[in-house]
Amino acid sequence: MAWFKKDKDITSKRVNVPEGLWVKCNSCKEIIYRQEVDKNLKICPKCNYHFRISANERITLLADEGSFVEIGIDLASVDPLNFKDQKLYKDRLKDAREKSNTNEAATAGPALINGHPAILVVLDFSFMGGSMGSVVGEKFIMAAEKATKEKLPLISIASSGGARMQEGIISLMQMAKTSAAISRFKKTKMPYISVLCDPTFGGVSASFAMLGDMIIAEPKSLIGFAGPRVIEQTIKQQLPDGFQTAEFLLQHGMIDMIVNRKELKQTIANLISLTAGNK
Amino acid sequence: MHYYLDFEKPVAELENKIEELRRLADGKDMNITTEIKKLENKARDLRADIFSKITPWQKTQIARHPERPYTLDYIELMTKDFVELHGDRKFSDDPAIVAGFANFQGIPVAIIGHQKGRGTKERIERNFGQPHPEGYRKALRVMKLAEKFGKPIITLIDTPGAYPGIEAEERGQSEAIASNLMEMFQLRTPIIAVIIGEGGSGGALALAVGDKVMMFEHSVYSVISPEGCAAILWKKNNSQVGKGEYEKAAEALKMTSADLLNLGIIDEIIPEPLGGAHRSKEETAEALEAVLLRSIDELREKSFDELLEERYNKFRIIGKLEEVEQQP
Ligand SMILES: [Zn+2]
Numbered sequence: 359m360a361w362f363k364k365d366k367d368i369t370s371k372r373v374n375v376p377e378g379l380w381v382k383c384n385s386c387k388e389i390i391y392r393q394e395v396d397k398n399l400k401i402c403p404k405c406n407y408h409f410r411i412s413a414n415e416r417i418t419l420l421a422d423e424g425s426f427v428e429i430g431i432d433l434a435s436v437d438p439l440n441f442k443d444q445k446l447y448k449d450r451l452k453d454a455r456e457k458s459n460t461n462e463a464a465t466a467g468p469a470l471i472n473g474h475p476a477i478l479v480v481l482d483f484s485f486m487g488g489s490m491g492s493v494v495g496e497k498f499i500m501a502a503e504k505a506t507k508e509k510l511p512l513i514s515i516a517s518s519g520g521a522r523m524q525e526g527i528i529s530l531m532q533m534a535k536t537s538a539a540i541s542r543f544k545k546t547k548m549p550y551i552s553v554l555c556d557p558t559f560g561g562v563s564a565s566f567a568m569l570g571d572m573i574i575a576e577p578k579s580l581i582g583f584a585g586p587r588v589i590e591q592t593i594k595q596q597l598p599d600g601f602q603t604a605e606f607l608l609q610h611g612m613i614d615m616i617v618n619r620k621e622l623k624q625t626i627a628n629l630i631s632l633t634a635g636n637k
Numbered sequence: 638m639h640y641y642l643d644f645e646k647p648v649a650e651l652e653n654k655i656e657e658l659r660r661l662a663d664g665k666d667m668n669i670t671t672e673i674k675k676l677e678n679k680a681r682d683l684r685a686d687i688f689s690k691i692t693p694w695q696k697t698q699i700a701r702h703p704e705r706p707y708t709l710d711y712i713e714l715m716t717k718d719f720v721e722l723h724g725d726r727k728f729s730d731d732p733a734i735v736a737g738f739a740n741f742q743g744i745p746v747a748i749i750g751h752q753k754g755r756g757t758k759e760r761i762e763r764n765f766g767q768p769h770p771e772g773y774r775k776a777l778r779v780m781k782l783a784e785k786f787g788k789p790i791i792t793l794i795d796t797p798g799a800y801p802g803i804e805a806e807e808r809g810q811s812e813a814i815a816s817n818l819m820e821m822f823q824l825r826t827p828i829i830a831v832i833i834g835e836g837g838s839g840g841a842l843a844l845a846v847g848d849k850v851m852m853f854e855h856s857v858y859s860v861i862s863p864e865g866c867a868a869i870l871w872k873k874n875n876s877q878v879g880k881g882e883y884e885k886a887a888e889a890l891k892m893t894s895a896d897l898l899n900l901g902i903i904d905e906i907i908p909e910p911l912g913g914a915h916r917s918k919e920e921t922a923e924a925l926e927a928v929l930l931r932s933i934d935e936l937r938e939k940s941f942d943e944l945l946e947e948r949y950n951k952f953r954i955i956g957k958l959e960e961v962e963q964q965p
Binding site: 418429432434435436438439441442443451461491492493496498499521523525526527528529531532533534535537538539540541542544545558561563565566568569574577582583584585588589592595597598601610611612 | 663675681775799800801802803805806808809810811812815816818819820822823838839842843846858859860861865866869870873885886889890891892896897901909911948950953955956958959960961962963
């Protein structure tokens with residue numbers, strides 16, 4: 359069947375497709391000129407919704423220039439269950455690597471935040487919905503263990519639909535694994551700051567994301583355990599306005615604060631200087 | 638009358654016939670008695686044959702069987718002097734989780750488990766074994782008591798999942814589950830977790846961080862239910878998913894006890910009587926009792942530091958990945 363195999367390198371070579379000039383806001387549904395959003399740190403100028411950004415953009419936003427050093431860069435997902443739905447997991451991974459700007463849903467490593475050394479873990483929703491499988495779990499625990507060993511603050515930025523179904527029970531176990539990492543890190547008495555971005559659900563929210571000593575959310579982010587559609591189908595009634603938004607979580611005492619992206623770096627730096635160290 | 642699953646129908650017919658013959662014979666007619674013996678052997682062979690080739694989706698049905706023994710059945714069959722403790726001291730008491738202390742073979746232990754409830758009324762009261770945050774917080778409270786009093790913890794897992802509802806979200810379902818996961822890694826007492834029926838995702842895992850994790854033969858343990866998985870991954874445009882897709886999803890998820898042993902997620906499979914745990918609750922409880930006793934003995938030999946180190950590493954190593962050199 360060799361004749362059937364096309365040369366993938368040639369046929370799938372990525373051309374630089376000009377991105378659409380307009381973009382629709384997830385929150386207010388307005389159609390906005392993309393440049394206007396990009397100039398504004400990808401914040402909707404109409405309603406203040408914070409668009410999802412890539413791990414690289416996030417690191418640029420938070421880390422002092424040139425200070426971030428990625429760890430676990432070589433870790434790649436395999437297909438432990440030979441999972442096949444309407445598509446092979448292997449193919450989904452390949453697509454995700456091609457379509458997103460990253461090779462996995464998590465990027466981790468040490469960085470300086472306004473001069474404060476810390477360890478960063480950033481999820482990227484564009485890679486399979488930021489879902490947590492073996493690699494995300496491993497990168498998280500590597501980061502947390504490094505922070506524990508070097509007694510440095512730990513910062514995680516979540517944006518994820520939850521566990522990566524295609525890794526089955528192994529993805530579920532990453533919840534335990536990442537929580538185990540935090541249970542050890544907490545003994546360092548260094549701060550663990552968890553930032554919740556749109557969206558943070560399921561296996562990620564029910565593990566490391568909700569375990570922050572201090573929890574920050576970006577405005578209007580959707581955050582919860584079960585997805586809104588699952589809840590609607592279960593209780594057979596409409597969900598109240600604003601349900602599972604960052605504002606809803608703040609009101610219910612589940613997070614410490616909502617912080618605009620423009621002030622996020624300064625807020626994290628402040629929290630580190632107020633809580634880390636023995637002065 | 639037993640409750641029969643779809644794929645047990647051939648055996649159901651035979652067994653109903655046996656019952657009928659028994660009523661007729663009244664123990665006197667020797668011909669009928671021989672006939673009954675013959676039919677009983679046939680039924681056993683037929684059942685063994687059916688059960689030798691059940692699919693993961695069929696196993697899911699057995700794990701959810703309405704007559705399957707629940708946490709309170711095991712407590713009654715295996716322990717003495719059970720004292721149930723109620724409430725999370727923060728909001729309320731969640732009947733979907735049962736927690737307390739009991740005397741297990743002369744050893745005082747904490748027992749915590751999901752409870753599904755039998756019959757419509759109790760099922761609704763116990764929310765079909767789907768806990769709210771207060772259930773997980775009660776569980777953690779009792780686990781911390783066990784640590785304080787130096788008693789081993791036995792958890793029995795049997796839930797479709799943590800409840801997806803408005804109040805559950807308002808009261809922090811995610812936080813409650815996450816806190817249990819984190820805290821269980823620091824509890825200085827042995828923890829033995831047993832999946833007795835349905836191990837439904839995070840809502841199951843929140844009680845299943847153990848030094849030993851075991852599954853009953855026909856229990857299932859998965860990141861998502863076959864129905865939930867099929868609805869997401871097998872849905873095409875407007876087509877409805879059904880039994881065919883559930884079969885595929887259950888197969889793909891690798892959620893049976895044999896799969897999990899194979900993947901190195903669990904330590905041991907506890908065998909069930911032919912046809913499933915509900916066919917003989919006593920026999921099933923005895924099998925569990927033996928495994929628990931052996932595990933408690935083994936774990937009590939270890940220092941708490943050893944225990945925590947091993948518990949950490951047990952979960953630390955779970956994951957399959959490869960190292961691929963990245964082009965700069
Ligand atoms: Zn907007």
